[in-house]
Amino acid sequence: MALPNPVMTASGTVGHGTEVGEYLDLSALGAVVVKSLSAEPWAGNPPPRLHETAAGMLNSVGLQNPGVEAWIEHDLPALSARGARIVASIWGFSVEAYAKAAAMLAEASPGLVAVEVNLSCPNVEARKDMFAHSAQATAEVVEATAVCRRPRWAKLSPNVTDITEIAASAMRAGAEALTLVNTVMGMAIDLERRRPSLGAGGGGLSGSAIRPVAVRAVYECRQALPEAPIVGVGGVATGADAVELLMAGADAVQVGTATFFEPRAPLRVVEELERWCRRHRVTKVRDLRGAAHG
Numbered sequence: 506m507a508l509p510n511p512v513m514t515a516s517g518t519v520g521h522g523t524e525v526g527e528y529l530d531l532s533a534l535g536a537v538v539v540k541s542l543s544a545e546p547w548a549g550n551p552p553p554r555l556h557e558t559a560a561g562m563l564n565s566v567g568l569q570n571p572g573v574e575a576w577i578e579h580d581l582p583a584l585s586a587r588g589a590r591i592v593a594s595i596w597g598f599s600v601e602a603y604a605k606a607a608a609m610l611a612e613a614s615p616g617l618v619a620v621e622v623n624l625s626c627p628n629v630e631a632r633k634d635m636f637a638h639s640a641q642a643t644a645e646v647v648e649a650t651a652v653c654r655r656p657r658w659a660k661l662s663p664n665v666t667d668i669t670e671i672a673a674s675a676m677r678a679g680a681e682a683l684t685l686v687n688t689v690m691g692m693a694i695d696l697e698r699r700r701p702s703l704g705a706g707g708g709g710l711s712g713s714a715i716r717p718v719a720v721r722a723v724y725e726c727r728q729a730l731p732e733a734p735i736v737g738v739g740g741v742a743t744g745a746d747a748v749e750l751l752m753a754g755a756d757a758v759q760v761g762t763a764t765f766f767e768p769r770a771p772l773r774v775v776e777e778l779e780r781w782c783r784r785h786r787v788t789k790v791r792d793l794r795g796a797a798h799g
Contacts, residue, residue, distance in 0.1 A: 515761030522580030532588030551704035561712015716740025727754025744777025
């Protein structure tokens, strides 16, 4: 897949459609990755859902979404009209649920260029362990989502012992790319209430605090899988942050939590990346890919 630049939005941070388009030209980004969709609508977790931390935030939104059918009807046309290259993220509580969501996207607009398979959600058939915590479960979901008839990007969790094993399993099962990484599990306590700050208890830590985690995951997967396309995500807020992930081995990056503080952040990262390349006489961004490996 060819993109005009390597900077995208990250799933879960810019809504289901054109919300962030009020602040920037969506067609100027490499792609827009929308919030994760399930086959049926899902209400998500009880509030509070967000908690700011010293270097990012915790979230426990719980994958709230209108369902694939409603998204295709109400949100996809507006994204296509803006000239955006669209990546739909999907999730489910079972392999069958993933397959159903993927099948519903098969006939979607040509503007839908890929499907990101969010494997970091509970597998109810395995006592709520995440699919992304198991190489076998990851492979089963990736295989089942082939019905979307789009390139599939396997979005993996950093909360594992060896992410390269799971990444390799995803690629063997048919994933065309890896998205590394999702949030790190965390929790905050409300000292006055003496209870967890988030309504569901724990949540996912994102933002600059996890960028070193993402850099290591990308670096290790590039070493283990030299030919795998990799999208790096986690704490990207500046052009320099993007360069770091590209040098670790990413082909592209996603900007997420930064958009909560500055909705225009993804486009600013594009501009800063261009300036960095000019200063360092880099004529092709792809030349940065894996530069830290020597």
